[in-house]
Amino acid sequence: MTFVAKPRVHHPKLPLNELGLTRRDYEGSVSTLCAGCGHDSVSAAIVQACANLSLPPHRFAKVSGIGCSSKTPSYFLSKSHGFNSVHGRMPSVATGANLANRQLYTIGVSGDGDSASIGLGQFAHLVRRRINMLYIVDNNGTYGLTKGQFSATNDKGSTNKRGVPNLYEPIDLVSMALQLGASFVARSFSGDKNQLVPLIQAGLQHKGMAFIDVISPCVAFNNHNGSTKSYDYVRGHAHPVVGVDYVAEAEEITADYAPGTTENVRMPDGSNLRLRKLDDSYDPHDRVGALNYVQTHQAQGEVVTGLLYVENDPMDCHDILRTVEAPLNTLREAELCPGSGPLDRINASYR
Amino acid sequence: MSVTYNDFVIRFANVNGSGSASANGMFAKALFRMGIPVGTRNIFPSNIQGLPTWFEVRVSEKGYLGRRDGVDIMVAMNAETFDEDVASIRPGGYLFYDNSKPLAKNLRRSDVHEIGVPLATLMLGEFSDPKQRGLFKNITYLGALAGLLNIEFDVITGMVSTQYKGKDDLIAPNIRALEVGRSYAVDYLQAPLPLQVRRTDKVGDRIMVDGNTAAGLGAVYGGATVCAWYPITPSTSLAEGFERYANQLRRDKETGEARFAIVQAEDELSAIGIVIGAGWNGARSFTATSGPGVSLMSEFLGLAYFAEIPAVLFDIQRAGPSTGMPTRTQQSDLISCAYASHGDTKQVLLFPSTPKECFDFAADALDLADRLQTPVIVVSDLELGMNDNMSAPFVWDDARAYDRGKVLSAEDLDGMSRFGRYLDVDGDGIGYRTLPGTHPDKGAFFTRGTSRDEYAAYTESPEAYERNMQRLLKKWDTAKTLVPAAEIVDAGHDCGLIYLGTTATPMQEALDLLEAEGIGVDTCRVRAFPFTQAVEDFVAKHDVVFVVEQNRDGQLRMLISNELETTPAKLVPMCYYAGLSISAEFIRQGVSDYFKTNKLPRLAEVSS
Numbered sequence: 011m012t013f014v015a016k017p018r019v020h021h022p023k024l025p026l027n028e029l030g031l032t033r034r035d036y037e038g039s040v041s042t043l044c045a046g047c048g049h050d051s052v053s054a055a056i057v058q059a060c061a062n063l064s065l066p067p068h069r070f071a072k073v074s075g076i077g078c079s080s081k082t083p084s085y086f087l088s089k090s091h092g093f094n095s096v097h098g099r100m101p102s103v104a105t106g107a108n109l110a111n112r113q114l115y116t117i118g119v120s121g122d123g124d125s126a127s128i129g130l131g132q133f134a135h136l137v138r139r140r141i142n143m144l145y146i147v148d149n150n151g152t153y154g155l156t157k158g159q160f161s162a163t164n165d166k167g168s169t170n171k172r173g174v175p176n177l178y179e180p181i182d183l184v185s186m187a188l189q190l191g192a193s194f195v196a197r198s199f200s201g202d203k204n205q206l207v208p209l210i211q212a213g214l215q216h217k218g219m220a221f222i223d224v225i226s227p228c229v230a231f232n233n234h235n236g237s238t239k240s241y242d243y244v245r246g247h248a249h250p251v252v253g254v255d256y257v258a259e260a261e262e263i264t265a266d267y268a269p270g271t272t273e274n275v276r277m278p279d280g281s282n283l284r285l286r287k288l289d290d291s292y293d294p295h296d297r298v299g300a301l302n303y304v305q306t307h308q309a310q311g312e313v314v315t316g317l318l319y320v321e322n323d324p325m326d327c328h329d330i331l332r333t334v335e336a337p338l339n340t341l342r343e344a345e346l347c348p349g350s351g352p353l354d355r356i357n358a359s360y361r
Numbered sequence: 362m363s364v365t366y367n368d369f370v371i372r373f374a375n376v377n378g379s380g381s382a383s384a385n386g387m388f389a390k391a392l393f394r395m396g397i398p399v400g401t402r403n404i405f406p407s408n409i410q411g412l413p414t415w416f417e418v419r420v421s422e423k424g425y426l427g428r429r430d431g432v433d434i435m436v437a438m439n440a441e442t443f444d445e446d447v448a449s450i451r452p453g454g455y456l457f458y459d460n461s462k463p464l465a466k467n468l469r470r471s472d473v474h475e476i477g478v479p480l481a482t483l484m485l486g487e488f489s490d491p492k493q494r495g496l497f498k499n500i501t502y503l504g505a506l507a508g509l510l511n512i513e514f515d516v517i518t519g520m521v522s523t524q525y526k527g528k529d530d531l532i533a534p535n536i537r538a539l540e541v542g543r544s545y546a547v548d549y550l551q552a553p554l555p556l557q558v559r560r561t562d563k564v565g566d567r568i569m570v571d572g573n574t575a576a577g578l579g580a581v582y583g584g585a586t587v588c589a590w591y592p593i594t595p596s597t598s599l600a601e602g603f604e605r606y607a608n609q610l611r612r613d614k615e616t617g618e619a620r621f622a623i624v625q626a627e628d629e630l631s632a633i634g635i636v637i638g639a640g641w642n643g644a645r646s647f648t649a650t651s652g653p654g655v656s657l658m659s660e661f662l663g664l665a666y667f668a669e670i671p672a673v674l675f676d677i678q679r680a681g682p683s684t685g686m687p688t689r690t691q692q693s694d695l696i697s698c699a700y701a702s703h704g705d706t707k708q709v710l711l712f713p714s715t716p717k718e719c720f721d722f723a724a725d726a727l728d729l730a731d732r733l734q735t736p737v738i739v740v741s742d743l744e745l746g747m748n749d750n751m752s753a754p755f756v757w758d759d760a761r762a763y764d765r766g767k768v769l770s771a772e773d774l775d776g777m778s779r780f781g782r783y784l785d786v787d788g789d790g791i792g793y794r795t796l797p798g799t800h801p802d803k804g805a806f807f808t809r810g811t812s813r814d815e816y817a818a819y820t821e822s823p824e825a826y827e828r829n830m831q832r833l834l835k836k837w838d839t840a841k842t843l844v845p846a847a848e849i850v851d852a853g854h855d856c857g858l859i860y861l862g863t864t865a866t867p868m869q870e871a872l873d874l875l876e877a878e879g880i881g882v883d884t885c886r887v888r889a890f891p892f893t894q895a896v897e898d899f900v901a902k903h904d905v906v907f908v909v910e911q912n913r914d915g916q917l918r919m920l921i922s923n924e925l926e927t928t929p930a931k932l933v934p935m936c937y938y939a940g941l942s943i944s945a946e947f948i949r950q951g952v953s954d955y956f957k958t959n960k961l962p963r964l965a966e967v968s969s
Contacts, residue, residue, distance in 0.1 A: 068805060071642060071797045084807050084819075091797035093641055094809040095634070096664055102589075102631040106638025106646060107797070109587050109622040114642075114798050132634070135627040327622075334618040338586040339643035339796065343763055345620055346584040348610040350757045356578065356606075357754040360568035361394070 016040055028064035036061045038088040043078055048200030048226030048241075049148045053085040055203055056117070056146075059210035060087065070115045071107045075100040075129060078155055079121030079148035079226075087117075098129025101136035101145075105327075108141050111337035112328050115214060116143035122163040123153050126181045130162075133183065137190040137219055142326035144213040145221045147183055148200070150228035151239035158231030169236030182308065184318060187221045188301045193324035194220035195300070196317045199244050200227065208254040209317060218324040225313060238311075249312040251292045251303070294320055366559050367397050367422035369433035371506075374446045375499075376439050378410030384499035385416040387524075388506060389749065391516045392420055393569050396561045400426030400866070401569075401749045402942065407594070407687045413442045422563055426751060427867020428942045433556060434510075436502060443468055455554065457502070457509075476550060478505045483541055488534070497538040504542025511553040513560065514543060568716070568754050572745035573649075575716035576675055577602025578755065579723025580647055581610055581621075584763050585673070587646035589624045589635035591654065594687050595743040596677035599649035600625075629654035633661040633674065640671040641808060643768065643796040645727045647673035652681045652694045655701060655738075662736050663702025664810045666833075669783075669792070671730035671766070674738045675723075677746040680940045689940030690743035692862055693912035698738045699890055699920055705830065709737045709840050710890040713745065714865035716752035718888075725845065731766035733840055734791060742911070744863040744942040767793040774803040782806045782817040783829060790835030837891060844889030847896045851883045856961070857903035858952070859896075861887045861917060863942060864909050870945035871952075878949075879963030880956050882907065890920060897925050900932075905961075907952055909935045911943050 016037070024032040036057040041050050060067065070090035074080035076097035083092040095103045104118045125133045125147050136145070151168070153159040158171055162181045169175050187195045194216045198206040206224065213220030225244050227233045233240045238247075293299055300319040307314045334341075371388075375381035382403075389401045400419040406412035419426055431451040437443055437458045444467075450456060452472040458464065460477025469475070480501055484494035507514055518536050525531040546552040577599050580588070588607075590600040600623070607621045626632040632648040639646035650658065655676050665672050678694045680686035701708050709729060711722045719741060726737040767787075774780060774795065780803055783792045792815075795804035806817035812826045813819055820826075860868065865886055875882065885899045900906055900921060908918040915934040922929045935951040937943040956963070 066801065068801045069798045073638065089802060089805050091641075091795070091805050092807040093638070093668075094807065094811070095637070096660055096810070099630060099634045099661065102626065102634025103638035103641070105624065105631075106587060106589065106635035106640070106644075107642040108638075109624070109635070110639040110642035110644030110646070111796075111798065131627055132631055135631065139624070331622050332618050333622050334613060334616075334620050338620070338622060338639075341584075341586060341620055343584065346586065346611070347582055347757075347763075350759050352610060353755050353757055357566075357568050360570040360754075 027061055029066065031061065031064070031067065033057055033061040035089070036067050036087055038083075038085040041085045042081065044230050046229040047078070048150060048224075048228070049079055049082050050085065051200040051203065052119075052146060052148055052206070052224050052226055053082045055206040055210055056086045058203075058207045059214060062207065063211055063214060065115060065214070069113075070117055071104075071111070072117050072119070073100050073104045073107055074119045075121070075124040077121040077124050077153070078150075078228075079119055080124060082119050082148070083117070098124050098127070099132055100124065101129065101132035101141075104143055104145075105136060105139060105141050108143055108327070110339045112142065112333070113337050116141070118143055118145045120145070120147050122147060122149045122151060122161040122183075126162040126183055130181070134186065134190055137187055137192045137221070139327050140193065140218045140325060140330065142218055142328065143220070144210065145219060146210075147223050148226040149183070149223055149239070150226050150232055151237065152228050152232040154228050154231055165238040168238045169234075171231055171234055173236060175236075182304070183221070184223045185301055185304055188297055188304070188319055192221050192319070193218040193321035194317075195319040196221070197223045197225070197313070197315045199225045199248055199313075199315060201241055201245065202248070202315070205250065205253060205315060212254050212317065216320070216324070218321070218326045244313055247311055247313050249307055249314050250316045251289045251314055251318065252294045252316040254317050294318065295322070364555050364557055366557055367420055367561060369420050369556050370429050370431065371418050371420065371434040371436065372432045372446075372449070373416040373436040374439045374442050375414050375416070376441070377406055377408050377412045377414040379499070380496045381414075381438065381499045382416070383524075384503045386749075387517060387520050388503055389418045390520060390569070391507075391512050392418070392558055393564060393751070394516050394520075395513055395558060396564045397422065397558055398424045398426060398563050398751060399569070400428075400751065402428060402744070403748055404941070405688050413439050420558065422561060423870075424563060425867070425870035425945065427870055428944045430944060430946060436506070438502070447473070455556070457506070459498075476509065478502065478542065478545055478550075483545065487537065487541060493534070497534065500535055500538040501542035504539035505546040506542075507539070508543040508546030508552045509550065509554050511557045511559065514539075564751070566754055567751050569749045569751050570716045571598065571747055571749050572713065572716045572719040572741055573599035573677065573747060574602035575719040575752070575755070576649075576713075576723045576739065576741065576746075577604075578606045579720035580673075580727070581606045582720070582757055583645065583724030583727040585645045585647050585727055586621050587636065587639035587644045588621065588648070589626050589632040589646070590648050591626050591629045591632045591650065593629070593651045593654050595679055595747045596649040596651050596654070596675060598747065599675050599677065629657040630661065633658040633672070636672045636674070637661055637665050637670050640665070640730070645671075645673075645731070647675065647727070649675040649677065651677050651679050652697065653684070655694055655697050659697070659701045660703070662708060663704055663706050665736045666702065666706045666708065667704070667810055668808050669734040669794070670808070671734055672736040673723075673726045673730050674736060676738055676740050678740065678742040680938070686940045688743070690863070690942055691911050691938055691940065692742055692864070693916065693938065694740065695910075695912070695916035695920060698740055701738075707837055707891070709733060709735060709844065711737065711739045711845060712861040712888050713739060713741055714862050714886065716745070716750050717755060719745065720755045722845070728764040729840075729843060732764050732791070732843060733836060734766060734794060735836070740862065742863055744866070750866075767791060769793050769795050769799070769804060771800045774800045777803070779816075780804050780806075781815045783813065783832070784815045785832050785835065789839040790832050790837070791839060841891045841893050844891065844893065846893055847888055847899070848886040849884070849895060849899055851899070852881065854881045854883045855903065856882045856905045856907065857885060857899055858882045858907040858909060859885045859887060859900070859917065859921070860909040864911060867943060867945035867948065871948035874945060874949040875952055876964070878953055879965045880952060881964050882952065887917070892921070892924055900925055900927050905931055905933060905955075907933045907935050907955070909943070909948055909951070911937050913938045
């Protein structure tokens with residue numbers, strides 16, 4: 011970490027987005043994570059994605075659990091409120107926050123300890139509930155803050171810093187999300203900004219729960235030869251399937267989708283998500299196929315990255331509950347309190 | 362022959378799932394509609410079908426509605442429990458049973474009156490479907506009881522017509538079954554009995570409703586928009602009550618869209634997490650649970666206390682520890698709620714004792730949580746939550762505005778130089794908060810369970826931590842001035858008696874019994890924690906204070922001695938915790954024995 015405060019001034023030639031803001035307007039406070047931590051790259055990608063989309067920097071609800079990853083919401087979007095809650099329970103807090111105000115962008119950042127161990131149940135049920143949010147797991151396969159214990163996403167046989175192998179089967183959150191009905195599932199690598207930034211943009215624009223599992227190496231405890239979550243390992247074994255470009259304005263949707271070409275997915279705001287197909291056997295709208303593909307390649311030691319599955323026209327939790335358009339936290343007495351009128355009838359029903 | 366009117370306990374012994382609940386409920390409601398005060402209790406197993414279940418009605422012209430030991434009329438419809446049911450009848454009482462088969466010799470008692478009605482045989486002639494015979498048997502014994510106890514028959518038949526409105530083909534057979542029972546009683550038995558009911562005017566404008574439904578309705582009136590919950594007996598009907606009334610009262614008339622969101626969560630941890638997330642984001646939110654749920658929610662409750670987030674929780678207590686007796690009542694979560702979570706925590710508690718108070722406190726809790734920026738736990742119990750209790754009717758003052766507490770708007774922020782989330786600007790220990798998304802440049806802050814300074818910046822500074830913890834204590838003192846006041850009756854006696862919640866139900870009867878023995882005590886019904894100044898004064902001015910409560914360890918007594926620094930020696934514990942509700946006789950005996958043992962003066966001696 012650095013102790014040098016960020017200067018408020020920025021380079022005069024930094025590009026301005028549609029709101030007249032620069033990337034710097036989307037940043038947060040200085041990170042206290044280790045130098046080289048993959049999580050900081052994820053935070054930087056969130057900053058870039060939000061600036062690219064010209065989203066108002068104060069209209070986010072940032073929520074997290076406990077752990078290195080969960081500290082990061084203070085390192086981006088400092089004009090928005092953040093909530094560093096309880097270990098493994100970010101999904102429930104995000105659910106409540108999103109129910110209270112459907113008009114904010116909800117971003118949840120979690121870790122592999124947070125989401126795959128203590129909070130696995132909450133992760134699963136948030137997927138089922140289809141909360142409209144971007145859910146990022148900074149996945150480093152280790153418990154950093156408590157000094158390097160294995161997490162549940164570690165591959166069987168991979169070793170810790172002292173060379174001790176992990177004896178247990180890994181939990182793959184991507185496969186779980188696919189199986190539980192997530193409408194947007196992606197995996198990326200913190201070291202691949204070109205892939206990660208468009209994925210985050212797409213996730214932010216997706217209506218429903220957008221899940222991105224980001225392999226994010228821990229330079230202190232899990233960046234050595236025996237680890238399958240190290241920079242070198244992921245760079246050597248990454249297998250991109252579908253890339254995304256974000257196109258702000260609606261363009262004509264191309265119907266063909268042959269290898270090497272593109273497909274546009276219409277987003278709720280009228281913008282387009284352009285899918286670039288890198289592997290001709292892959293169909294990002296086939297849930298079962300995606301699950302099969304991910305697991306097959308996993309068995310071969312490959313880390314499949316990219317947008318693995320996206321559902322067209324998904325429903326979110328507010329659609330399911332049929333809540334009013336106005337955020338629930340803006341409703342006042344006139345909209346909420348039935349008043350003394352109906353009480354006569356109610357009292358009479360109990361006589 | 363002397364006749365006793367409107368004063369008895371009747372108990373129905375049934376098999377769970379046999380359809381008896383509706384007939385038994387109609388029995389109680391019929392008396393209530395005749396203006397007679399009734400107290401109802403379901404004593405039921407943790408089971409869906411097959412195990413024994415009892416429904417008890419205390420009928421009392423004087424309005425004594427607490428549980429009373431000893432049964433005057435036993436409606437014994439369960440072969441499995443027949444012997445213990447017969448044994449529970451008071452000498453001189455009545456055994457009502459189905460004499461289609463003769464009663465075994467060993468089940469007979471010479472000191473009770475037997476009332477045999479051949480229910481099964483009567484049904485054979487009336488209904489061809491065996492399932493109908495079973496169901497209408499219940500209605501038939503209700504008809505027979507109407508004849509035996511002199512219940513106004515048109516009150517019951519009127520109820521049948523209302524209950525089955527829309528299913529008209531059910532009305533005629535139900536009324537027929539009632540008539541079959543009543544005719545048998547009138548034609549073949551000595552009806553009515555010397556134990557009877559008669560119309561009176563002791564009900565007034567009161568209603569009969571369960572506390573959970575009342576609290577759910579109160580949450581609708583109080584403006585709750587997010588309800589997250591996990592099913593657990595005996596709290597489930599609270600969330601269901603909220604859902605029912607929200608669907609009636611909170612849907613847009615044109616679009617049908619909901620001005621509320623209800624999530625049945627995957628567990629209690631998630632339920633309270635959703636509530637806290639919604640509270641952080643400015644929506645009034647609540648959950649309902651019981652003791653095991655409070656244990657699971659404790660980590661989150663500490664976060665909400667420390668991070669200062671409004672949240673409302675209803676704890677409908679049952680007998681613990683662990684799964685305990687999930688369908689029996691207790692007041693045994695007082696300590697686990699009062700200090701819920703790790704670290705130094707104190708939680709605001711409200712203690713309702715009637716459905717009206719469940720309704721009122723639901724709305725009050727939502728106001729208090731916003732005002733104090735902290736969790737507020739409404740501590741009820743199974744006795745109040747799941748049984749139909751007589752209560753004053755619900756009232757809402759249309760002039761009442763929600764107290765949303767100290768929340769800054771964008772305009773407020775524009776007028777400020779620097780916003781400090783945890784600054785004690787007003788000296789009441791409560792800071793000003795902002796909601797996410799309020800202002801483009803001002804007011805955003807990071808909420809955390811770790812220590813922070815007055816401007817919400819992370820710090821591990823010892824001084825900043827202590828300042829924050831001291832401010833939270835100041836807020837606690839502010840809470841003492843805002844929570845519902847205790848209900849105190851002070852006639853200047855030397856002895857006081859403190860109680861809370863449903864211990865109120867048998868209290869007047871207990872005090873009347875004591876007075877008849879020449880024993881007078883002042884009373885204080887605590888309605889909130891922290892204790893108000895009046896409670897502190899009450900404890901201080903009495904030489905002896907009985908603390909009457911429904912748990913083993915005297916948890917209210919612990920809270921009093923701990924928070925008010927009262928010497929425990931003057932706090933006399935009186936704990937009933939067997940899982941039924943506390944009776945007037947238990948209270949009478951405890952106080953009376955203490956007076957005898959310690960040779961305290963009686964009222965007559967004092968006045969002479």
